[in-house]
Amino acid sequence: MSSLIESLSQKALDAGIPFGVHIDLTWRCNERCIHCYLDHEDAAELTLAELRGLLDRLADAGVFFLIFSGGEIFLRKDLEQIVAHARARSFDIKLKTNALLIGHEEAAWISRLGVHQVQVSIYSHRPEIHDAITKVRGSLERSLRAIARLRGLGVRVVIACVLMKQNAGDYEGVQRLAADLGVEFTLDPTITPHLDDYHSLRELNIGRDELASLFHNQALTGNADICAPPPPVDDDVLDSSPCSAGHTSCYVSPHGDVWPCVQFPIVCGNVRDSDFLDIWNDSPQLHEVRGIRARHLTTCSACGHVGTCTRCPGLAYMEGSMYGPSSADCEKSFARTGIPSENMRRKAAVPGQFDGQRLVQIAIPHGQA
């Protein structure tokens, strides 16, 4: 299926169509996860009527893949109506949730409406670890109960485990838990900085050795090739776009702001003020993002990893510049291959800029990346 998706994504890119849109329905939440990047204030969320209008416009624009996320989406009393409207417009729907509020009734409508996938955040197989991260006692047990309920109705469930210092040793336990429950498992070792303070939360990132052990764990990655040294960089690599954000996908906040991606908080317009397609087609910010090629990147264009790096332009933006490096992704490239990135080399050359074992934890001042 992946090659078909790639082919369809290329068609969407050629046609200038937003193929996938991620909508945060709320930033309110019933957990208080220590690594969360959101402000949980309820500030004028899009209403049901506004969301229905937006979904109609997205369908007309050709959007196929839709993610509803938050915050905790089940805090919206109108969630079933929102999802029902989206399904009536034939979107492929994925829900991201902590599942605490998924009872029998919610599981039943998720199944009935044909939601493709429900992704549930689980941080550990041990309640004392998971609940300490969510700050809600009993949350692991409740989330697992909901997962079993969904599976009982045949709903596809994915357990998503964000890895941080607090649960660094538990991912194999979560992976086993997922297997026992008959659900899929995905792991994310990246902590997104808080949207109110782009230099916060980095201290939660796992250490370099732990990151390396993840990438070299074939039971986890299923692919030894990702740890091979990067191939030589050629013009094709330098002319490539670094990421799909803003090219075939974008994000809409609970208040209607359009960003290139949930991890790329640059406001390109607001669907309350402008038609979605006008923003998608005419936003100067999106045009700038789309114009970026690997050869335009200030440091990364000289880096041997540039063709294989998972560089996130949003993390780079929060670090100082959308044209600059994302240090967290430099760490991943190094962890995979043992070869330092150009960004790491340059920092190592500046006294006081590089503590060899703690690069990912360094708070980089604005504009310095």
Added chain:
Amino acid sequence: MSGCYPKRPANLASRVLKGEAIIMNPADSSLFNLNETATAIWLAADGRTTLREIVEREVCPRFEVDSESALRDAEELVQALAAQSILILAEEPGDE
């Protein structure tokens, strides 16, 4: 077969991109991309129109093919789509 009533199942996700349908079956995460002719037939499959009528109305005039050979191809197509659970073939007309 030509008198059957093809119908799109309600649980599918779909979108038409440049005249070609993209279809996701959430039951097994299988993804399909139909060509323009197959898309025209699939989109017209409302459960109330026979395959023969669909071919004569949607396929022959648009793709300039004779109805008998178009119908033979369409019969093969709908059987293949039904085998993948992205089309239902009913003997009686139903509600859309």
